Amino acid sequence: MIAVEAMKRVCGNNIVTPKGFKATGIHCGVKHKKHDLALLVSEVPASVAGVFTTNVVKAAPLLVTKESVEQTGKMQAIIINSGNANACTGKQGMLDALTMQKETAKKLGIDQNLIGVASTGVIGEKMQMEPIIKGIRKIEPNDELEGSINFSQAILTTDTITKNTSYTAVIDSREVIIAGAAKGSGMINPNMATMLGFMTTDANIESVYLQQALKTVTDKTFNAITVDGDTSTNDMVLVLANGLANNESLTPTHPDWEKFVQALQAVSQDLAKMIAKDGEGATKLIETEVLGAVTDTEARKIAKTVVGSPLVKTAIFGCDANWGRIIAAVGYSGATVDPNAISIQIGNTTVVENGEPVLFSEPNLIAYLKQPEVKITVQLHQGEGAGVAWGCDLTYDYVQINATYRT
Amino acid sequence: MIAVEAMKRVCGNNIVTPKGFKATGIHCGVKHKKHDLALLVSEVPASVAGVFTTNVVKAAPLLVTKESVEQTGKMQAIIINSGNANACTGKQGMLDALTMQKETAKKLGIDQNLIGVASTGVIGEKMQMEPIIKGIRKIEPNDELEGSINFSQAILTTDTITKNTSYTAVIDSREVIIAGAAKGSGMINPNMATMLGFMTTDANIESVYLQQALKTVTDKTFNAITVDGDTSTNDMVLVLANGLANNESLTPTHPDWEKFVQALQAVSQDLAKMIAKDGEGATKLIETEVLGAVTDTEARKIAKTVVGSPLVKTAIFGCDANWGRIIAAVGYSGATVDPNAISIQIGNTTVVENGEPVLFSEPNLIAYLKQPEVKITVQLHQGEGAGVAWGCDLTYDYVQINATYRT
Numbered sequence: 001m002i003a004v005e006a007m008k009r010v011c012g013n014n015i016v017t018p019k020g021f022k023a024t025g026i027h028c029g030v031k032h033k034k035h036d037l038a039l040l041v042s043e044v045p046a047s048v049a050g051v052f053t054t055n056v057v058k059a060a061p062l063l064v065t066k067e068s069v070e071q072t073g074k075m076q077a078i079i080i081n082s083g084n085a086n087a088c089t090g091k092q093g094m095l096d097a098l099t100m101q102k103e104t105a106k107k108l109g110i111d112q113n114l115i116g117v118a119s120t121g122v123i124g125e126k127m128q129m130e131p132i133i134k135g136i137r138k139i140e141p142n143d144e145l146e147g148s149i150n151f152s153q154a155i156l157t158t159d160t161i162t163k164n165t166s167y168t169a170v171i172d173s174r175e176v177i178i179a180g181a182a183k184g185s186g187m188i189n190p191n192m193a194t195m196l197g198f199m200t201t202d203a204n205i206e207s208v209y210l211q212q213a214l215k216t217v218t219d220k221t222f223n224a225i226t227v228d229g230d231t232s233t234n235d236m237v238l239v240l241a242n243g244l245a246n247n248e249s250l251t252p253t254h255p256d257w258e259k260f261v262q263a264l265q266a267v268s269q270d271l272a273k274m275i276a277k278d279g280e281g282a283t284k285l286i287e288t289e290v291l292g293a294v295t296d297t298e299a300r301k302i303a304k305t306v307v308g309s310p311l312v313k314t315a316i317f318g319c320d321a322n323w324g325r326i327i328a329a330v331g332y333s334g335a336t337v338d339p340n341a342i343s344i345q346i347g348n349t350t351v352v353e354n355g356e357p358v359l360f361s362e363p364n365l366i367a368y369l370k371q372p373e374v375k376i377t378v379q380l381h382q383g384e385g386a387g388v389a390w391g392c393d394l395t396y397d398y399v400q401i402n403a404t405y406r407t
Numbered sequence: 408m409i410a411v412e413a414m415k416r417v418c419g420n421n422i423v424t425p426k427g428f429k430a431t432g433i434h435c436g437v438k439h440k441k442h443d444l445a446l447l448v449s450e451v452p453a454s455v456a457g458v459f460t461t462n463v464v465k466a467a468p469l470l471v472t473k474e475s476v477e478q479t480g481k482m483q484a485i486i487i488n489s490g491n492a493n494a495c496t497g498k499q500g501m502l503d504a505l506t507m508q509k510e511t512a513k514k515l516g517i518d519q520n521l522i523g524v525a526s527t528g529v530i531g532e533k534m535q536m537e538p539i540i541k542g543i544r545k546i547e548p549n550d551e552l553e554g555s556i557n558f559s560q561a562i563l564t565t566d567t568i569t570k571n572t573s574y575t576a577v578i579d580s581r582e583v584i585i586a587g588a589a590k591g592s593g594m595i596n597p598n599m600a601t602m603l604g605f606m607t608t609d610a611n612i613e614s615v616y617l618q619q620a621l622k623t624v625t626d627k628t629f630n631a632i633t634v635d636g637d638t639s640t641n642d643m644v645l646v647l648a649n650g651l652a653n654n655e656s657l658t659p660t661h662p663d664w665e666k667f668v669q670a671l672q673a674v675s676q677d678l679a680k681m682i683a684k685d686g687e688g689a690t691k692l693i694e695t696e697v698l699g700a701v702t703d704t705e706a707r708k709i710a711k712t713v714v715g716s717p718l719v720k721t722a723i724f725g726c727d728a729n730w731g732r733i734i735a736a737v738g739y740s741g742a743t744v745d746p747n748a749i750s751i752q753i754g755n756t757t758v759v760e761n762g763e764p765v766l767f768s769e770p771n772l773i774a775y776l777k778q779p780e781v782k783i784t785v786q787l788h789q790g791e792g793a794g795v796a797w798g799c800d801l802t803y804d805y806v807q808i809n810a811t812y813r814t
Contacts, residue, residue: 057738057746088734088746090763123731124764233735310717311809318810324530327495328640331464339464339495356497357531395810396803402718403725403802 007263009270010177013166014148018177018202019244020044024147025154028135030083030121030128035154037135039104040198041077045114046242048075049210051218052235059087059234060097061117066236068101068113073207075240078116078198079104079136080155082183086119086127087233096127103136118196120157120183120234152181155196158280158401159185165270169263171256172247176203178260180267182237184225184275195275197222197237199267203260204243205250212252213261214239221268224300224389225276226308239264276307276390277373281397285373286316289388292380298335299387305333306376307391317393319369321362323351330378341381346374354381414670416677417584420573421555425584425609426651427451431554432561435542437490437528437535442561444542446511447605448484452521453649455482456618458625459642466494466641467504468524473643475508475520480614482647485523485605486511486543487562489590493526493534494640503534510543525603527564527590527641559588562603565687565808566592572677576670578663579654583610585667587674589644591632591682602682604629604644606674610667611650612657619659620668621646628675631707631796632683633715646671683714683797684780688804692780693723696795699787705742706787706794712740713783714798724800726776728769730758737785748788754781761788 016023020043028037050069052062068075079100086093097117105112119127141147152162166179180199205213214237222237243249250260277285288306293299306312309329315322323344330337340355347368349360368374423430427450435444457476459469475482486507493500504524512519526534548554559569573586587606612620621644629644650656657667684692695713700706713719716736722729730751737744747762754775756767775781 055735055738056744057734057749085731088731088759088762088764122729123735124729124759125731126764233731233738310805314806314809317806320810322529322531324492324495324532324640327464328462328530331462331640337463342464352495352531355495357495357533394806396806398717399721399724399801399803399806402721403727 007169022141025150029131038154046240279392282392293385303389313394414576429548432557436538445561453647467500686799689799700792710796720801
């Protein structure tokens with residue numbers, strides 16, 4: 001779906017590779033031992049775009065950051081803690097988020113309005129501000145690989161791996177870099193929701209157009225993943241574009257606009273898939289592609305319903321080619337479907353053709369389902385709409401992680 | 408919510424207690440060993456009302472039964488098999504469901520249109536009709552307790568217990584009995600959906616009013632439970648009212664109409680709660696009551712979102728008073744809420760008051776969460792709307808059952 005010739009993925013690059021960005025992460029003491037405080041800084045104020053959780057209950061840092069994004073369109077640094085979400089923490093929570101913003105501004109000598117704040121972790125517990133404030137005073141970001149590794153570790157909660165990616169695109173004959181880091185794992189049903197994503201680019205683009213580009217790609221990437229259907233109170237994706245690549249300012253009429261959007265989409269899609277694959281307790285990435293829907297939106301809705309079905313997820317965990325659960329999920333997705341026109345493939349094996357079961361080799365399909373990535377394709381024969389969604393299997397470990405999260 | 412003085416629950420009564428009903432269940436051979444074929448018969452044609460799955464993909468027996476209900480408003484017998492859902496089985500599936508209907512009609516010497524057909528089990532596998540036909544030819548229903556026990560066993564799939572209840576109400580100074588049997592367990596997110604429920608009554612009522620009463624109570628009972636959010640292809644609830652209690656025909660203007668509706672609701676609610684409590688792998692029933700919502704419908708929607716949240720379900724399995732997940736679920740329910748006006752109780756312990764965390768005794772709450780029934784109360788302070796939903800915890804056994812269902 002993404003035209004790869006327009007940009008290229010660059011291995012080893014990371015959120016400090018675009019010109020003028022520094023980052024790091026440290027252990028400040030909210031968590032017992034692990035890194036729990038991260039800072040990202042741009043040399044100059046950057047255009048910013050953000051998408052935020054649709055949950056009516058929004059965490060304090062999210063409200064603070066959203067206001068900055070909307071008021072100024074500019075951001076120069078983001079301070080993030082893990083271990084405590086600072087959500088449902090009342091008035092004190094708002095004061096704590098503002099203190100994080102103010103301390104970071106003081107530390108960096110920049111305006112408080114230019115600081116984003118993000119938190120992730122347990123909901124409903126007051127912040128321990130002493131370690132956070134001490135941490136902010138001592139954290140020293142750098143533009144080395146090591147800084148970005150520490151950053152991407154410090155934003156994690158139950159994630160098992162760090163999530164980084166980077167693409168370049170040539171815009172006005174200049175190389176523009178877009179990079180990103182994210183965390184996910186649980187409470188993942190973005191809409192925009194349920195994870196933290198931070199993208200950096202040295203592209204020159206005003207925030208209004210950056211917001212437009214981010215909105216477009218978010219629906220096809222971060223909003224197309226689900227781990228457990230729960231939409232978090234804290235999730236946000238922020239993109240900082242500091243303009244240091246010195247291209248002519250990007251707008252939708254710029255000849256290289258699509259290249260930029262595609263590179264942004266590529267970064268977002270990589271991060272989204274990494275989040276789905278590293279869902280709590282997951283052993284497999286499930287990708288569902290829906291073709292022949294009435295619209296692209298309906299196709300994505302069906303795809304997301306299939307990857308979100310607990311029965312599909314447990315069947316795939318058990319390497320069970322129980323396609324009845326897939327067609328049942330298609331049926332209750334709420335989208336327009338004709339039961340007698342549905343065809344389903346698991347990998348390359350057709351299991352249903354126009355609503356009728358097809359004989360297939362069960363051992364072959366079981367062997368396929370043992371792979372770490374499983375692809376389901378649903379053809380509806382209703383129209384031209386197409387869409388993809390990503391999820392993961394539902395395992396004993398998901399239950400284990402979430403039954404004992406705070407203990 | 409149900410005025411208990413209007414009717415009374417009768418222990419030991421069952422679906423053959425109302426006058427003129429017979430039932431039984433046998434092993435015919437679809438399953439390896441267990442009972443898998445059930446028959447319910449009324450002495451005379453009964454008024455019938457039915458509610459059916461909202462899944463667009465509907466099983467063949469459901470289509471056959473729905474047509475009978477809608478065309479005739481009368482039903483005299485229901486034949487049910489477990490072990491195979493006869494869903495997504497194409498044209499042959501329709502022929503098989505019609506064969507079950509025809510064979511039962513022949514066996515009982517009544518019109519084919521008066522026979523309901525229901526199936527539950529694995530989706531997408533062709534029916535083995537030979538054991539079913541042989542079973543229909545030999546099954547002999549009776550009006551003894553033993554017949555109703557065999558009936559309620561034969562309709563089960565992964566259920567661990569049979570589900571029966573019965574209430575009586577005095578209508579026109581005559582005792583009217585309403586009884587029911589149900590199966591549930593997995594793919595339970597009725598809307599009307601995802602379970603089989605059969606209710607019998609000797610009340611005299613025309614099918615149009617019976618349908619009206621059933622619709623009213625279904626929204627508050629069967630549609631207010633969820634096990635895993637998956638909506639099945641096969642679910643239906645049928646009520647047969649054979650009139651043998653000889654009351655004056657019930658209509659909404661009859662002075663005892665409300666008593667009848669309340670007794671029907673009591674039967675439905677008992678069955679619904681039994682289904683939720685016996686959800687696949689469940690160790691606990693979770694009841695969520697929402698008060699102070701804008702409307703009753705929104706209250707039920709929020710209640711159902713809370714009991715359906717995988718994170719709430721796993722926390723309760725782990726006896727973890729992680730109320731942040733409850734408030735997060737309230738927030739993403741889509742209903743009108745003010746985050747700063749939400750109060751939450753778990754059992755009798757207030758954990759959030761007007762959006763602010765409340766200090767509570769964690770050991771006391773853990774002790775409460777170890778009980779087999781857990782009650783969550785959410786007060787929104789937005790209006791007068793109230794509603795209740797029921798669900799169960801999400802456990803290792805849910806994953807185990809569903810990862811290996813067909814193997």
